[in-house]
Amino acid sequence: MTYRLTDEHEELRAVVRELAEERIAPRAAEIDEKAEFPWDLKELLAKQDLLGTCFDERHGGTALDTIGQTILAEEIARADATTSLIPIVQKLGALPIILAGSDEQKDRYFPRLASGEWLIAFALTEAAAGSDVAANRMRARLEGDCYVLNGSKRFITHGSVANVLTAFALTDPDAGGRKGMSAFIVETETPGFSVARLEHKMGIRGSPTAELTFDDVRVPVENRLGNEGDGFKIAMETLDRSRLSIAAQAVGIAQGATDVAVRHAADRTQFGQRVADFQGIQFMLADMASQTEAARQLTYAAAARVDADASDLPYWTSSAKLVAGDTAMRVTTDAVQVLGGYGYITEYPVERMMRDAKITQLYEGTQQIQRLVIARQLLQRAGAGARPSDRRETPA
């Protein structure tokens, strides 16, 4: 399978980059310091139609292909990882509806999501069910024409700012998480829903990470996605695709750090010459740039597989996320090194980028889970299968 960036992709990159450099980058340090969700930038992205790229035109979206959505996340993350999560989570939260929703459900929710009037979040992870998704415990009990949801969710990105969630709960506890879990669309105005607390985080600090409490939250039957028991499958198919956005975010962070390091090395003089004239620094910059480019191309290759709905797309998206996340961590660490003492202080952006990079090795499947996904597909291809005890999981 081949992929090629079109003139439209390059135009999109130019437009998003201009917006990110002029309007998002100047806000990044303050967003990080205050740990406040950037509502102003959410409005800006909505106004520029950049929150509706995964929705059809008939719902008011712009229906970009996956490479286009990847470029969008990448270019925003190059300026600010927190802000890149606004379109990323809009897609993550909507994916269960895109994949398993009825036309009626799509017509009801997509217009408000595509316009950016509403935000959506993906509520899968629980305190005791991270990588082990099947260990989920939240209950959904059918009562007349409603499911009654009870339990709690943890580490839910945008959980406190979303108007609606795609949430996962057990409809058949005896069958366990793998077969007994169902997916629901839950509006956060529903009585019984509350935000228990927000986490204090190392990075992506402007993006609220919430613990959510469901106390007899009544959800109409028509808000169930797919059939009862489809929840685990919907969650996995969502994560197979959404983790590509994290690869894109990681590429953007790495590129942003590389750009800062190159500029700094070219500007700063030590021992009577530019820092960039030291070969040791040149080697670091070359590694940062080439590794970032390799991660980017793998991410685009995986995006093409998502658009083709290729059977091996988990192999590709997991590979992209694994490589890009590790690249972001390594490149941002090296960027701090190139800047020396300046890299370690908040006056320069690379320490923030280094803190932001770490999450890309953790969420939407730790790097270890990605390796399990990759290995499982390798073994299946070889006809060897995977041992039954292998768990198929990924946290949000």
Added chain:
Amino acid sequence: MKIVVCIKQVPATTAEKRYTSDLRLDRASAESVINPLDEYAIEQALRLAENGAAESVAYLTMGPEQAGEALRRALAMGGDEAYLVTDASLSGADEWATAAVLAAALDKLAPDVSLMGMASDDARGSLVPGAVAAKRGVPLLSYGSELSLADGAARIRRLTATGFDWIEAPLPVVATVTDQVGEPRYASLKGIMAAKRKPLETWSLADIGVDPGTLRDGALTRVVEARPPEAKPPTERIENVGADEAAMKIADWLAARKLI
């Protein structure tokens, strides 16, 4: 009410420029953008269309074929249609020839308002709007910090040293606006997609009834030299000294230049 915004594609300010042997800009060498001061004219026109004062907004540019990119970018911000006048004989055109060509194209388009930025970022002659108004025999309202249209007249607000003037003229007019009209909008994604479907016509000199022979090779002026600005001497930094010593050094520096 019809507005035509005249725009120019220019090399980005930050781009490193190279010149050909006949002292023309090597366009392949530099990233090209809409002249930033023209973006304010676009913004003003789109606001007039949004508040109902204008029914249509079109764009006009003279330039090489690649200037069509600037028109597409303008259409992505809003507006209805665009016109590119391009002709091999226009290479190296100066303000005089540009004004002659734009005036002829505007005669054909017959707008109520021909709107322009206050200057171009590259040549900075600021002569074209006045020349176009003179050639078309219509009033010029220049340097408006705001433009309004009502009762068959155009009105600008112009900042002066002591306050501001309101200047009004009957339509049709040529008007220029400054960077005070409001921040130009960013093209939205839907705007970019819609722009691809908006009409963009390319005209030759023959299409607008201009005889290339009358343009005297496109220029009355001749560029005799082009060179990059001279490098500034390196900044002197006073670092790692106490406040008193730093103050003394600064005072000595200023005194040596008879500034204090």
